[in-house]
Amino acid sequence: MKVVKFGGSSVASATQYKKVASILAADPERKAVIVSAPGKRHEGDTKTTDLLIRLAESVGERDFDESAFQAVLKRYQDIIDELELDSSLMTEVEGHLHEVISMYRQSKDRLLDGLKASGEDLNAKVMAAYLTSLGRKATYISPKRAGMIVTDEPGNAQILPESYPEIAKLRGVEGVLVIPGFFGYSYEGNIVTFPRGGSDITGSIIAAGLDATEYENFTDVDSIYCVSPKMVDQPRELKELTYREMRELAYSGFSVFHDEALQPVVHKKIPVCVKNTNRPEAKGTRIVASRELDGHPVIGIASDEGFCSINMTKYLMNRELGFGRKLLAILEDEGVSYEHTPSGIDNMSVILRSHQLYNGQEARVLNRIREELQVEDLYVERDLAMIMVVGEGMNQTIGIASKATQALAQAGANIKMINQGSSEVSMMFGVNVADVEKAVRSLYHIYFPAEVGQKA
Ligand SMILES: Nc1ncnc2c1ncn2[C@@H]1O[C@H](COP(=O)(O)OP(=O)(O)O)[C@@H](O)[C@H]1O
Numbered sequence: 001m002k003v004v005k006f007g008g009s010s011v012a013s014a015t016q017y018k019k020v021a022s023i024l025a026a027d028p029e030r031k032a033v034i035v036s037a038p039g040k041r042h043e044g045d046t047k048t049t050d051l052l053i054r055l056a057e058s059v060g061e062r063d064f065d066e067s068a069f070q071a072v073l074k075r076y077q078d079i080i081d082e083l084e085l086d087s088s089l090m091t092e093v094e095g096h097l098h099e100v101i102s103m104y105r106q107s108k109d110r111l112l113d114g115l116k117a118s119g120e121d122l123n124a125k126v127m128a129a130y131l132t133s134l135g136r137k138a139t140y141i142s143p144k145r146a147g148m149i150v151t152d153e154p155g156n157a158q159i160l161p162e163s164y165p166e167i168a169k170l171r172g173v174e175g176v177l178v179i180p181g182f183f184g185y186s187y188e189g190n191i192v193t194f195p196r197g198g199s200d201i202t203g204s205i206i207a208a209g210l211d212a213t214e215y216e217n218f219t220d221v222d223s224i225y226c227v228s229p230k231m232v233d234q235p236r237e238l239k240e241l242t243y244r245e246m247r248e249l250a251y252s253g254f255s256v257f258h259d260e261a262l263q264p265v266v267h268k269k270i271p272v273c274v275k276n277t278n279r280p281e282a283k284g285t286r287i288v289a290s291r292e293l294d295g296h297p298v299i300g301i302a303s304d305e306g307f308c309s310i311n312m313t314k315y316l317m318n319r320e321l322g323f324g325r326k327l328l329a330i331l332e333d334e335g336v337s338y339e340h341t342p343s344g345i346d347n348m349s350v351i352l353r354s355h356q357l358y359n360g361q362e363a364r365v366l367n368r369i370r371e372e373l374q375v376e377d378l379y380v381e382r383d384l385a386m387i388m389v390v391g392e393g394m395n396q397t398i399g400i401a402s403k404a405t406q407a408l409a410q411a412g413a414n415i416k417m418i419n420q421g422s423s424e425v426s427m428m429f430g431v432n433v434a435d436v437e438k439a440v441r442s443l444y445h446i447y448f449p450a451e452v453g454q455k456a
Pocket residue numbers: 006007008009010036039197218219220221223224225226227228229230253254255256257
């Protein structure tokens with residue numbers, strides 16, 4: 001039995017809905033369908049989730065931005081009209097949005113989550129109605145009915161383990177199950193969303209709960225490529241990669257699959273297959289527990305922006321017992337999470353996502369570090385990007401780092417930081433944001449010269 005997730009671009013319009021229906025019809029093993037909210041129909045379009053965020057932000061004591069409300073309605077109206085579905089569905093869509101607004105008006109966080117979740121919830125209802133109109137047995141299943149219990153942290157939910165036996169009970173439901181992605185319910189009874197892009201997480205949770213043989217993730221590209229197709233034209237397609245490789249790459253910028261979506265399938269070793277809704281005949285990419293090494297020690301190069309570094313120096317830091325612990329305790333106390341901590345004899349840096357150091361917070365954190373740790377030099381460096389070079393074959397190959405530094409030098413990118421984890425499945429380089437694209441292209445050229453040659 002397979003679990004199939006369709007991303008926003010795959011369910012953005014009536015045309016896309018029809019592709020979904022034929023993909024489902026092509027394989028009776030496709031039992032559970034997870035849908036995102038309608039995404040972008042073309043370059044420059046706005047995702048329904050973003051329209052819903054705009055709507056949530058406009059809600060006041062008594063009113064809200066009517067144009068944002070109408071823009072959301074129009075996304076569903078277009079799909080419902082073109083598929084000639086019952087007009088009562090539109091009444092349901094409108095009623096649902098009004099209900100969420102009036103229920104959560106008093107709490108900004110809850111309202112935002114309630115409206116964001118509506119995007120997928122309404123789409124799942126429309127999808128179930130469409131499949132039924134085609135004569136398929138299809139049932140809308142809310143995350144509540146599925147038993148998806150999550151932590152009560154708005155916009156950042158995590159699934160609780162007791163959900164899985166509940167989800168397993170869905171195996172007994174006849175026909176295709178249509179489940180909205182992106183949210184669950186907390187014990188407090190609230191709707192709580194996963195981080196952005198979190199419908200991938202729902203798909204993975206349902207796959208693990210149902211003990212699926214495969215989790216198919218349908219999107220708008222033929223495969224996962226070894227670098228973002230936004231940076232390199234037609235890069236090398238990846239046939240297979242391991243969970244570890246994908247986790248590193250997704251975390252570091254491969255937005256095609258959510259980095260938190262692997263955890264539920266990993267321990268059951270359920271393969272994930274990323275495929276194209278617009279070209280389902282293309283083989284796609286399989287993410288599996290282990291793979292044969294294919295002569296490419298590096299499998300992918302990812303990059304992400306929006307980092308900063310807190311750098312500090314203190315003479316004889318190496319002799320000061322507990323320095324690192326005290327530093328990290330200050331960050332924990334201030335609610336700041338960190339990504340990496342490269343260090344030298346008398347200096348240490350903490351790399352973190354810049355949005356965590358907003359104005360007041362930055363001053364507070366720096367003051368505490370200065371006063372409590374008595375450092376001699378302390379400053380924040382912003383506009384950093386992290387580049388991750390990933391591959392299972394890297395730990396058995398000599399010269400990977402030297403190739404990387406050569407490529408970065410050729411690109412004229414100044415290396416701000418190098419970090420290699422003990423797993424040796426990845427190596428990370430910090431560079432200025434301004435240098436990141438040329439650095440990634442240069443790394444691609446050095447690690448995949450055959451591909452570059454073929455296209456020249
Ligand atoms: N390495 C990569 N391989 C494939 N796609 C990538 C990669 N890195 C980034 N992407 C982007 O991810 C997009 C698909 O993810 P997303 O927009 O979230 O799709 P969906 O609407 O299906 O959820 C692709 O269109 C592509 O631009």
